[in-house]
């Protein structure tokens with residue numbers, strides 16, 4: 001089946017190669033944008049700022065502007081070179097794209113739906129999704145689990161899904177949510193790969209404006225890693241530091257550890273600020289829950305080394321010296 | 336164990352004459368074993384099954400384990416093994432089923448004076464006791480029932496290459512050798528374990544969330560497949576559809592939530608989650624003997640016909656004198672034994688080994 005994609009699609013899905021090709025076809029060179037195009041440069045900067053506040057525009061603008069402002073945003077972020085800023089932008093843009101995919105999968109035109117499935121899911125993400133019945137799609141159990149484990153709401157658990165014949169049967173909304181992190185990663189990788197030779201001053205100016213904006217924002221400051229933490233804890237901190245997603249069990253370990261060594265709830269919460277899906281309210285609720293200030297008022301202990309190993313989170317080295325819990329790390333053992 | 340000679344003789348003959356295995360990718364697995372003097376050796380590997388058999392014949396281990404995981408370097412310490420994938424495994428332990436018949440065949444024997452009781456410390460001599468369980472027919476049938484349930488659910492998950500094993504003592508092991516599922520990490524395996532156990536269900540999927548949705552409720556009651564289907568059938572078996580719908584309309588979120596939890600717990604399978612989520616475990620190897628019973632962990636082709644006291648007995652019947660401290664009536668290999676109380680009896684080797692492994696018999700003391 002032929003894939004039907006227009007410039008409107010390139011505008012909705014500017015992370016796809018078709019967007020790049022479209023710009024090339026029009027004869028634009030990103031490096032030629034100077035103050036005479038300040039409108040589009042400001043639009044790009046605004047696009048980044050909205051994304052950082054997690055309020056990307058829901059509307060689709062004029063296609064050329066959409067595509068070019070997206071690509072210039074990538075350029076600006078590449079020069080800015082702050083990982084946490086790029087990650088946050090990528091995630092917010094991915095969320096925006098999610099809405100477009102959702103609408104396209106609801107399109108009455110079967111070829112249109114098929115094009116999205118083939119072009120975005122199959123060719124770009126390598127994920128085979130099958131249309132099951134109208135407004136329902138199915139995905140292999142293993143493919144589902146590989147993604148759903150990073151989503152913490154109980155409705156993602158396998159038992160709460162329609163599972164039969166080897167497939168998880170999902171509503172459109174769930175299917176698109178499932179791939180958010182992968183789209184964000186594609187966008188992030190695009191930022192890193194931008195070619196930044198011969199950048200005009202006009203674009204560099206926007207980079208400096210953005211730098212001043214982000215420099216005092218604690219969300220984008222690197223975490224200080226104290227080397228007295230045991231390796232399992234350091235590993236989680238450095239994953240967070242890279243703004244990568246951290247599994248539910250790793251979050252549990254980090255929070256219970258920090259609480260156990262006497263860190264305040266505030267300090268413990270702030271460690272998660274770098275998580276790409278950080279939500280202050282939810283994080284606080286969860287940390288307070290573990291500290292026994294919520295729910296059944298039971299406080300949770302830091303897991304033992306054995307438990308941590310069984311969760312695949314153990315990175316033990318000689319310094320661990322046969323301790324039985326990460327809390328013993330660095331302490332002289334008796335006898 | 337004070338009767339190692341008999342056990343070793345029996346185990347040696349088994350490994351020498353009868354042991355074979357169809358285990359695949361032997362080279363990529365970690366092996367481990369426990370000796371009769373309670374040492375545990377891990378992180379060993381073999382090029383093929385002949386090397387494995389050579390070790391079994393040479394060492395005569397009390398218990399033998401192989402990893403469900405495949406590694407580039409199975410011999411290396413855990414961080415250097417380079418994990419590639421792992422079979423998905425499930426452990427059904429009959430003891431965890433809390434069956435009413437347990438009280439009839441679980442007891443404790445004092446390791447010193449051999450007094451029989453239900454105590455952890457012997458009331459007569461204050462020594463420790465050993466817990467003994469001799470699964471009855473009912474236990475085994477209940478275990479099989481769990482196996483059938485897990486097979487139904489694994490079928491929903493689309494799992495291929497499923498093998499059912501008798502665990503060698505008191506339960507069943509399920510091995511899933513499915514490539515797609517073999518790459519799943521421990522968190523994904525936990526989600527599968529919860530699915531099998533029936534843990535974590537929310538009322539919302541029945542339209543019974545904080546805000547009820549009658550159309551959704553009616554829809555869910557029409558379900559045939561998966562958990563929704565199981566629950567719908569259970570609810571509809573209690574009252575007819577119209578009464579059920581009006582009762583659900585009136586039911587509070589909390590009440591329905593509790594009801595759901597009861598149902599899923601009952602319809603779920605009792606498995607040990609720790610086994611399933613551990614992707615670095617070494618797990619009893621097929622066709623090896625358990626030192627807890629002398630029976631073999633073996634693959635079961637026809638679960639409904641399986642009888643461990645018939646089909647998992649591979650030790651020979653050489654007459655062997657043992658001092659039996661206590662034994663209820665037993666039926667092994669179609670032969671009935673006992674009951675016995677503090678007597679020296681000549682039994683076929685397989686029955687002698689079974690009682691020694693259970694701590695109920697020992698080698699008769701030789702007078703010098």
Ligand SMILES: [Zn+2]
Pocket residue numbers: 445446447448449450457458459460461462
């Ligand atoms: Zn005693």
Ligand SMILES: [Zn+2]
Pocket residue numbers: 434436437440470471472473474475
């Ligand atoms: Zn029983």
